[in-house]
Amino acid sequence: MDKIRIRGGRPLSGSIAVGGAKNAALPLMTACLLTDETLVLRNLPILADINTLCNLLLQHGVAIHLDGAGGACAGRTVELTARGVTNTTAPYDLVRKMRASVLVLGPLVARFGEAKVSLPGGCAIGARPVDLHIKGLQAMGAAIELEGGYMIARAPGGLRGAEIVFPKVSVGATENLLMAATLARGETVLVNAAREPEVSDLAHCLVAMGADITGIGSDTLRIRGVERLHGATHSIVPDRIETGTYAMAAAITGGELDILNTRLDLIASAATVLAQAGVAFTEIEGGIRVSRANGTLAGVDVMTEPYPGFPTDLQAQMMALLCTAQGAGMITETIFENRFMHAPELMRMGARITVHGASALVRGVDRLTGAPVMATDLRASVSLVLAGLAARGETTVNRVYHLDRGYERLEEKLAACGADIERIGGEGGDD
Numbered sequence: 001m002d003k004i005r006i007r008g009g010r011p012l013s014g015s016i017a018v019g020g021a022k023n024a025a026l027p028l029m030t031a032c033l034l035t036d037e038t039l040v041l042r043n044l045p046i047l048a049d050i051n052t053l054c055n056l057l058l059q060h061g062v063a064i065h066l067d068g069a070g071g072a073c074a075g076r077t078v079e080l081t082a083r084g085v086t087n088t089t090a091p092y093d094l095v096r097k098m099r100a101s102v103l104v105l106g107p108l109v110a111r112f113g114e115a116k117v118s119l120p121g122g123c124a125i126g127a128r129p130v131d132l133h134i135k136g137l138q139a140m141g142a143a144i145e146l147e148g149g150y151m152i153a154r155a156p157g158g159l160r161g162a163e164i165v166f167p168k169v170s171v172g173a174t175e176n177l178l179m180a181a182t183l184a185r186g187e188t189v190l191v192n193a194a195r196e197p198e199v200s201d202l203a204h205c206l207v208a209m210g211a212d213i214t215g216i217g218s219d220t221l222r223i224r225g226v227e228r229l230h231g232a233t234h235s236i237v238p239d240r241i242e243t244g245t246y247a248m249a250a251a252i253t254g255g256e257l258d259i260l261n262t263r264l265d266l267i268a269s270a271a272t273v274l275a276q277a278g279v280a281f282t283e284i285e286g287g288i289r290v291s292r293a294n295g296t297l298a299g300v301d302v303m304t305e306p307y308p309g310f311p312t313d314l315q316a317q318m319m320a321l322l323c324t325a326q327g328a329g330m331i332t333e334t335i336f337e338n339r340f341m342h343a344p345e346l347m348r349m350g351a352r353i354t355v356h357g358a359s360a361l362v363r364g365v366d367r368l369t370g371a372p373v374m375a376t377d378l379r380a381s382v383s384l385v386l387a388g389l390a391a392r393g394e395t396t397v398n399r400v401y402h403l404d405r406g407y408e409r410l411e412e413k414l415a416a417c418g419a420d421i422e423r424i425g426g427e428g429g430d431d
């Protein structure tokens with residue numbers, strides 16, 4: 001299994017292009033199931049998770065054409081045509097690889113009146129139930145049975161509009177029900193809906209496909225169902241988590257990066273917190289420039305929240321940053337119940353962290369030291385890469401496949417900006 005080896009202590013300098021958002025691309029790709037015409041998505045990131053979803057859509061009978069002509073920075077274009085869908089089952093073997101597979105549920109039931117989708121089960125960062133997806137579809141008239149580890153949904157006469165009040169904000173449930181509602185009879189209102197830019201990106205694409213949606217960007221989405229949707233061409237929103245990760249890479253190494261193909265407003269809350277910690281952001285043409293404001297970083301308190309709050313997907317990276325700041329900072333994770341697995345690994349690199357329930361107190365140290373480390377999810381893994389870039393000596397990050405799920409050519413992008421980082425092929429085993 002591949003590893004990443006980093007010799008730390010070099011300030012990064014140069015520019016890094018950000019790709020389309022993984023977490024927008026995944027629901028956008030499943031939206032192709034809503035129409036028999038072709039959906040064209042531009043700025044597609046090339047990632048393991050995108051590949052997994054392609055395999056799932058292929059087995060449903062979707063025709064997929066991937067065009068590499070966009071060039072490394074511009075991303076690729078994918079054409080998805082769900083005309084010949086023959087199979088409405090999403091099998092366990094594919095769903096267990098990637099939870100976002102559950103996003104085929106809403107579109108399949110809405111268009112075909114049936115779907116059988118494996119329950120995804122828990123994962124490294126928490127239990128992550130899908131009850132809100134199920135309850136929402138039931139409110140829209142679907143009959144759902146749980147059998148043999150599968151959700152079997154039926155709505156032979158089609159779905160009908162409903163008012164759905166989410167008891168907690170869920171990105172995935174909002175996306176699933178938003179897609180389902182576009183083809184339901186009558187009006188659906190999603191109250192306390194997720195406002196993440198990836199949700200809005202999906203909504204804009206659905207409108208381009210002929211859906212009638214108002215309230216995009218707010219916490220109340222109003223969808224009037226239409227008879228059918230048609231094809232469209234849509235460019236995927238830049239990846240704000242990749243943007244924030246590279247911003248922190250610049251800051252933790254004391255370097256300066258131009259992060260391109262992205263926008264500052266996508267990471268506004270993270271930028272505010274990072275500015276308090278001593279990170280300077282300047283908007284430049286096509287992106288943002290990031291460096292330290294005055295040479296040092298300071299501890300700050302951070303709480304993860306649904307958008308527009310500080311994203312849970314940047315929490316691990318923020319912890320790495322605080323490890324080398326002056327003073328202490330408190331991180332409180334409110335979205336997932338088990339998202340501090342990176343803390344003990346960072347402590348193996350000399351970090352001073354005390355975890356108590358949903359909070360972690362991080363006391364800055366002068367310097368981290370390199371060590372072999374590993375993590376069990378994507379953002380935890382990249383936080384270890386950031387720590388490795390700042391540490392004295394050599395760090396080896398194991399289980400690189402986590403990184404490949406969400407960061408395209410991570411080590412190439414960092415190496416081009418002066419990092420001493422390389423991927424080394426492993427021979428089985430990963431520890």
Ligand code: EPZ
Nearest residue numbers: 023100128129130131132133169170171172313335336378
């Ligand atoms: C999305 O996951 C992202 N994934 C996650 O990105 C991200 O961390 C998360 O949103 C929060 O921002 C994709 O977009 C593909 P949720 P999702 O439903 O939709 C609970 C990454 O690293 N909940 O908003 O699965 C749930 O357990 C990742 O790229 C229920 O209780 O997250 C959690 O505590 C990982 N019942 C909270 O809501 C439900 O039916 C928010 O989860 C659904 C969710």
